[in-house]
Each structure stands twice: as C-alpha cells, then as structure tokens.
Amino acid sequence: MTQTTLPPREKTQPVSAPHGTISDRSRSERRLGWLLAGPAFFVMLAVTAYPILQAVYESLFSYRLTDPANRSFTGLSNYWVILTDPLWWQALGVTLFITLVTVAVELVLGFGLAMVMAKALSSIRPVVRASILIPYAVITVVSALAWQFAFDINTGFVNSWFAWLPGVGTDTDWFGGTWTSLLVICLAEIWKTTPFISLLLLAGLAQVPEVLQEAAKVDGATWWQRLWRVTIPNMKAAIMVALLFRTLDAFRIFDTIFIMTAGANSTESVSFLAYRQTIARLEIGLGSAVSVLLFLCVVLIAVGFIKIFKVDLSQARGER
Amino acid sequence: MTVSTNGRGRSTGGAATRGRRRQLGGVAAAAVLASTLAACGGDSGSPNALTWYINPDSGGQAEIARRCSEASGGAYTIETAQLPREASAQREQLIRRLAANDASIDLMSLDPPFIPEFAEAGFLAPVPEDVAERVTEDVVQSAVEGATWDGELVTVPFWANTQLLWYRESVAEAAGLDMSQPVTWDQIVEAAQQTNTLIGAQGARAESLTVWLNALIESAGGSIISENAEDPEDIEFGLESDAAVRTAEVMRSVADSGVAGPAFSTENEDASATEFEGPDGGFMVNWPFVYGRALSAVEAGTLEPSVPEDYGWAIYPRVNPDDPAAPPYGGINLGVGAFSEAPELAYQAAECIVSDENQAYYFTTNGNPASSIPVYDDPEVLEVFPMAPEIRESLEMAAPRPQTVYYNEVSAAIQRTYHPPGSVTPGVTGPTAAELIRAVLAGEQLL
Numbered sequence: 001m002t003q004t005t006l007p008p009r010e011k012t013q014p015v016s017a018p019h020g021t022i023s024d025r026s027r028s029e030r031r032l033g034w035l036l037a038g039p040a041f042f043v044m045l046a047v048t049a050y051p052i053l054q055a056v057y058e059s060l061f062s063y064r065l066t067d068p069a070n071r072s073f074t075g076l077s078n079y080w081v082i083l084t085d086p087l088w089w090q091a092l093g094v095t096l097f098i099t100l101v102t103v104a105v106e107l108v109l110g111f112g113l114a115m116v117m118a119k120a121l122s123s124i125r126p127v128v129r130a131s132i133l134i135p136y137a138v139i140t141v142v143s144a145l146a147w148q149f150a151f152d153i154n155t156g157f158v159n160s161w162f163a164w165l166p167g168v169g170t171d172t173d174w175f176g177g178t179w180t181s182l183l184v185i186c187l188a189e190i191w192k193t194t195p196f197i198s199l200l201l202l203a204g205l206a207q208v209p210e211v212l213q214e215a216a217k218v219d220g221a222t223w224w225q226r227l228w229r230v231t232i233p234n235m236k237a238a239i240m241v242a243l244l245f246r247t248l249d250a251f252r253i254f255d256t257i258f259i260m261t262a263g264a265n266s267t268e269s270v271s272f273l274a275y276r277q278t279i280a281r282l283e284i285g286l287g288s289a290v291s292v293l294l295f296l297c298v299v300l301i302a303v304g305f306i307k308i309f310k311v312d313l314s315q316a317r318g319e320r
Numbered sequence: 321m322t323v324s325t326n327g328r329g330r331s332t333g334g335a336a337t338r339g340r341r342r343q344l345g346g347v348a349a350a351a352v353l354a355s356t357l358a359a360c361g362g363d364s365g366s367p368n369a370l371t372w373y374i375n376p377d378s379g380g381q382a383e384i385a386r387r388c389s390e391a392s393g394g395a396y397t398i399e400t401a402q403l404p405r406e407a408s409a410q411r412e413q414l415i416r417r418l419a420a421n422d423a424s425i426d427l428m429s430l431d432p433p434f435i436p437e438f439a440e441a442g443f444l445a446p447v448p449e450d451v452a453e454r455v456t457e458d459v460v461q462s463a464v465e466g467a468t469w470d471g472e473l474v475t476v477p478f479w480a481n482t483q484l485l486w487y488r489e490s491v492a493e494a495a496g497l498d499m500s501q502p503v504t505w506d507q508i509v510e511a512a513q514q515t516n517t518l519i520g521a522q523g524a525r526a527e528s529l530t531v532w533l534n535a536l537i538e539s540a541g542g543s544i545i546s547e548n549a550e551d552p553e554d555i556e557f558g559l560e561s562d563a564a565v566r567t568a569e570v571m572r573s574v575a576d577s578g579v580a581g582p583a584f585s586t587e588n589e590d591a592s593a594t595e596f597e598g599p600d601g602g603f604m605v606n607w608p609f610v611y612g613r614a615l616s617a618v619e620a621g622t623l624e625p626s627v628p629e630d631y632g633w634a635i636y637p638r639v640n641p642d643d644p645a646a647p648p649y650g651g652i653n654l655g656v657g658a659f660s661e662a663p664e665l666a667y668q669a670a671e672c673i674v675s676d677e678n679q680a681y682y683f684t685t686n687g688n689p690a691s692s693i694p695v696y697d698d699p700e701v702l703e704v705f706p707m708a709p710e711i712r713e714s715l716e717m718a719a720p721r722p723q724t725v726y727y728n729e730v731s732a733a734i735q736r737t738y739h740p741p742g743s744v745t746p747g748v749t750g751p752t753a754a755e756l757i758r759a760v761l762a763g764e765q766l767l
Contacts, residue, residue, distance in 0.1 A: 282415065
C-alpha cells in the first residue's frame with residue numbers, strides 16, 4: 001500500500017462550444033436521449049394527455065351516457081353550473097381542510113419517524129423500517145374499512161376503549177356528524193400515508209453531510225439548534241418534494257370518504273363530486289367539467305409549490 | 321486483479337440474469353396479455369355459453385345456473401359473473417358495460433327501480449310475447465309492475481322482496497299492543513317509549529332511506545312522483561303534498577323520540593338487524609333476511625336461541641290508522657342484454673331460472689322470497705319461512721319506488737335532503753327536495 005501522487009499537470013482551460021452548431025457527439029446523444037425517453041413520452045401522451053384533452057372536450061357538452069342521441073354543445077355552461085353551486089364550494093372547502101390537516105400532521109409525524117429510522121440501531125433498523133412502512137402497503141379501501149369498523153358504533157372498539165375521554169361515550173356516533181366524520185377520515189389518511197412522507201424525508205436526512213453536524217457539535221450547538229440550523233435547512237429540497245407529492249395526493253382524496261360516509265353529512269370531496277356526476281349520474285359533460293376543475297386545482301398547487309421550491313433552492317445555495 | 325475479474329464475472333453474471341429475467345418478463349407479459357385478451361373475449365370457449373351477471377347472494381343463483389344448464393341437455397350452459405354488493409354499484413357497472421355495447425351480458429339480475437333507465441336506453445332485448453305470457457302467470461302484482469316499463473314487460477320477474485314489521489313478542493305484550501290488528505307508526509313509537517326499547521329503521525344516507533320514505537308517503541296516500549312524464553322538466557312531484565308532510569312527521573317522530581338508537585343517521589339494514597338482535601330490540605321494519613340471519617347466528621353460537629323464538633312479524637305499520645300500509649317492494653328481475661348474441665337462448669334460460677321449483681329453492685336456502693304465487697303454498701317453504709303468508713300478503717299490498725328513467729337522480733336528491741332524518745322538517749324538507757330534483761334534472765345544479 002504505497003501512496004502515489006500524480007505528477008503536476010497544466011490545468012486545461014474550459015473551451016465553450018461554438019454557438020449555433022451542434023457537434024456530432026451531442027447530436028447523437030440527443031438522438032439516444034429521444035430513443036430512450038421517447039417511448040415513455042408517447043405512452044405518457046397516450047395515457048394522460050389524451051384523456052385530459054378528451055375530458056376538456058366533453059366538458060363543453062350536455063351529454064348523458066344512456067342518451068347519446070341528445071348530446072348537445074353547451075359551451076361553458078357546465079362550468080357556470082358548477083361554480084355557482086354552493087355544493088362545489090363546500091366540497092372544495094372540505095377537500096382543502098382535509099389536505100391541510102393531514103399534510104401538516106403527516107409532515108411532523110413523518111419527520112419524527114424518519115429520524116427514528118435514520119437513528120435506529122443497525123440491528124433493528126430493517127424491522128423498524130418495515131413496520132413503519134406497513135400501513136403504506138395496505139390498500140386504501142382496506143384501511144378505510146378497518147378504521148370504519150374500529151369507530152363503528154356496533155362493531156367498533158374505539159368507543160369502549162376511549163369512553164374515559166370527555167365527549168366520547170359508548171353511544172358516540174362518529175359518522176353521524178360532519179366534524180367527527182372528518183376527524184376519522186383524517187386519522188385514517190394520516191395513518192396510511194405518513195410512511196410515504198417519512199420515506200421521502202429519510203432520503204433527505206441521509207443527504208445532510210455528517211461533517212456539518214460534527215462541526216456544529218464542536219461549536220457547542222444543542223440537539224435542538226442542530227435540528228433547526230443544520231438538519232432542516234439542508235434537507236429543505238426533500239421536505240418540499242415530500243410536501244408537494246403529499247399535497248397533490250391528499251387533494252384527490254376519494255376512497256376513504258367513499259367507504260366511510262359515502263359523502264353523507266357534508267363530507268364530499270371534489271373527487272367525490274366528480275364521481276357522482278360522471279359515474280353515478282352518467283352526466284359525462286358535467287362530470288368532465290368537475291374533473292377539469294379538479295385538474296386545474298392540482299396544477300395550481302403544483303405550480304405554486306414549484307415556485308416556492310425554486311426560491312428555497314437558491315436560499316440553500318446561499319444565492320440570496 | 322481479483323477485483324476486476326470479480327467485476328467482470330459479476331457483470332457477465334448480471335447479463336445472464338438480465339437475459340433470464342427478460343425471458344421471464346416476456347413470458348409473464350405474454351401470459352398477462354393472453355389472459356386479458358381471453359377476458360375481453362367474454363365467454364370461455366364452451367359453445368352456447370351464456371353469462372349471467374348476478375348480485376352477490378349466498379350461492380343460490382350459481383346453483384340455479386348449474387341446475388338449468390344441466391336441465392337444458394346441452395342447449396346452453398350458464399356461467400355467472402358477480403356484480404358489486406351495492407345495488408347502485410351494480411347499476412353503475414352494468415350500465416357502463418352496456419353503453420359500450422358489451423355482448424358478454426346475456427342475462428343480468430336487475431334491481432327493479434333501475435329497470436326504466438335500462439329499458440329506455442335500449443339496453444334490454446325485447447321480451448318475446450309467448451315468454452311474457454308465461455312468466456307473468458300467477459305472479460304477484462307488484463313484481464309484474466316492477467318488471468314493466470311503458471306498459472310493456474321488459475324483464476322477467478324472478479324474486480320479490482318486501483319489508484315486514486318485526487317485533488319482539490315479549491315487548492309487544494308488555495306494551496299491551498295487539499299485533500293481530502294493523503298497527504300504526506305512532507303506536508309502535510309509543511310502545512317502544514313505554515318499554516324502553518328501540519325501533520329499527522334505515523336512517524343512513526343510502527337507497528334504504530328512499531325505500532323508507534317511499535313506503536311512508538305511499539302509505540299516507542301520496543307518491544314521490546305524482547305525475548310522470550318523458551321530459552324530465554314535466555315530471556311533477558308529490559313531495560309538497562299533505563301525504564309528504566305526514567311522512568316527514570313520522571320520520572321526525574321516529575328519529576327524535578329517543579327510540580331510534582344512537583346511530584340512527586348511519587343505520588342501514590344490517591345495523592337495524594344487529595340492534596334488533598340485541599337486548600334493546602323492540603320493533604323493526606326490515607326485509608325477511610333478518611330471520612335467516614338470526615337463525616344462522618344461533619347455529620353459530622353467537623345468539624341465544626330464545627331471541628329468534630321471541631320474533632314476531634306483521635304487515636308493515638300504517639301511517640294513518642284508517643289507510644292500509646304500502647310496504648316497500650324490492651327483489652330482482654332478470655333482464656336480457658340487448659347486445660347478447662343469443663337472446664332467444666337467454667330467454668329460455670331465464671324461464672328455467674324463474675321456474676317455481678328454482679324460486680322455492682332460492683327462497684328456502686337464500687331467504688329471498690318468490691314472485692310466483694304457488695311457491696307460497698309449498699309445504700317446505702312454509703316450514704322454513706313461517707312468515708311466508710305475511711310476505712305474500714305484503715307483496716300484494718307493496719308499492720314500488722317511482723318508476724322513472726331518472727330514478728338515480730330522484731333517489732340521490734331525496735337522500736341528500738332527507739338525511740339525517742332528525743333534521744327533517746314537515747312542510748319544508750319535501751319542497752326543498754322537489755326543488756333540488758327539478759334543478760338537477762334541468763341541469764342547473766350538482767348532486
């Protein structure tokens with residue numbers, strides 16, 4: 001094991017490519033890029049862009065699936081009907097409420113779980129990780145049914161276990177009111193998707209350089225100071241990605257509501273409205289318009305996040 | 321040196337694995353593709369195979385399919401395909417398939433309220449005249465009405481369901497209620513209050529709420545739809561009538577008088593049955609399945625035998641003391657798909673399925689009452705279901721839910737306005753519901 005050093009060399013100066021022309025190499029790379037990504041790109045066009053455009057087109061018609069002969073062009077009137085209906089705004093409010101509550105709680109919980117997974121003894125780490133991830137592997141409908149049975153007045157155990165809590169008794173009907181229903185819906189969502197957020201945060205935690213932690217320790221920073229001044233600023237990008245993904249996901253909530261309340265007691269989400277118009281009422285035009293509005297909301301959230309995301313990136317690099 | 325060999329070894333090994341994986345992947349993809357294509361093909365090869373889309377039951381329809389296939393002597397074989405559990409979900413699946421001209425649907429088990437929608441959309445193959453004559457002979461009137469649309473028989477009556485008033489004999493006795501005479505809702509509410517027991521009814525936001533409302537309004541002499549019309553804007557609703565006010569009063573009194581149980585706004589048929597089996601059970605309106613359910617619970621050891629022994633049954637309660645009750649009507653009729661490749665064969669099979677023998681079998685084993693009158697005289701049926709005579713009488717009195725192409729909208733709007741039953745206000749909820757249905761049908765409001 002001898003140590004070798006390279007003889008000193010002259011540094012090569014970077015040469016920028018001549019403007020306006022593409023070298024053979026970059027052209028072939030570009031071609032390879034298209035060859036590799038092209039099929040996926042066209043599949044994506046076929047399975048996402050096409051249905052979205054079709055929904056936009058259908059939303060301009062009054063069209064009932066069982067009565068295709070009477071399909072008629074109505075312009076933007078479907079959108080007018082939806083946007084002037086209090087039911088839409090109520091569903092939007094419920095969706096936003098569920099999104100805000102679940103994502104906020106999941107972020108804090110997920111961060112804690114990510115820390116546990118990162119810091120757990122290496123001997124038990126696989127077990128810890130697996131057990132934390134189990135809820136995420138459960139199908140949403142199954143998890144919703146399990147939580148519904150737990151809180152059900154006839155089959156559930158929650159009422160008898162938590163009867164000592166104020167406001168909870170053996171005859172508490174959790175699915176009989178708006179807020180109690182929303183509470184159970186949020187709990188089920190949080191239980192199910194916290195592992196997802198903690199997994200993304202775990203990846204972020206792993207990216208925080210250990211040297212920074214050590215330097216902070218040497219400087220006498222407490223654990224709390226290190227968390228806020230070193231760990232979190234260094235994983236801002238991971239946090240933002242986790243938040244973006246979860247927010248988009250939470251905004252489209254459907255299964256849990258469908259199973260637990262079927263929209264009773266004003267617990268309908270925007271997706272649920274789209275389902276009821278399109279699938280139950282067979283009003284393809286009106287339902288497509290709801291779906292398009294839902295899509296626009298999701299785009300708005302994504303664009304908003306990406307803007308914040310960019311600002312944060314520049315902050316992290318110290319550019320501001 | 322070793323490292324590099326290792327590296328090469330690994331890489332070639334990797335390539336070999338990849339190669340094998342790719343082969344495996346290819347085989348798997350081919351298998352998936354083949355099975356998908358086979359599924360698209362619909363029938364599984366045997367000639368004259370008919371597919372019958374059934375609602376989930378305790379295996380009775382599959383057994384009837386087997387028996388009829390055998391009896392046909394090879395003319396056809398019926399294969400069953402199971403639909404979702406909820407009636408609304410069954411409708412959603414069937415209608416989407418039929419809208420795409422699905423030829424794999426030869427026979428389907430249809431919930432009566434959805435039949436007009438299917439018929440009007442042209443999703444049902446016309447019933448041949450001779451078949452229509454044979455399958456309506458000696459059939460209870462409500463079942464024939466439920467199978468008819470626009471004055472024509474469009475489906476084959478299979479089994480007919482109705483709700484009875486179930487009561488605990490001990491409770492009725494303690495309350496001094498004479499159950500041999502027709503009773504009213506007011507009477508049973510009072511009796512339940514006196515004896516500190518519960519009344520089971522369906523207050524959940526589901527189809528069962530429309531079933532309850534329809535039975536009440538029909539019993540009070542009204543109708544949800546007072547004048548039917550082809551154009552949705554010309555349909556007139558009876559939700560503003562005196563009968564509707566009386567209906568709202570009864571709903572409110574059941575929900576508010578402390579006899580409906582703590583979870584009335586989420587109570588469905590199963591929850592009612594569970595409550596009725598419990599120590600506070602007093603009265604309940606429900607389908608006859610509750611009797612079989614209690615007997616199986618006794619067999620399984622989860623229910624005391626004394627509980628079903630205490631069960632009594634009577635005709636559905638009246639709303640007004642002098643007007644006879646109009647109990648709910650349900651059940652299943654058989655439709656033949658308009659895109660079926662063998663509609664004649666399918667009607668042959670349907671006739672076999674609804675034979676008295678098969679209806680009696682279905683009644684005794686699965687607890688689903690027959691639509692054919694002679695079945696009610698079958699001694700075996702009477703032995704298993706001692707309430708068969710009451711069921712038959714109830715079926716003759718039963719009133720179907722409104723027959724309209726827009727039934728789904730009507731029912732969903734009613735569920736939205738009449739739920740929870742504790743918030744129903746006589747004279748206000750009815751007109752609100754009628755207004756919502758009107759706006760929804762005119763395309764002015766979401767649902």
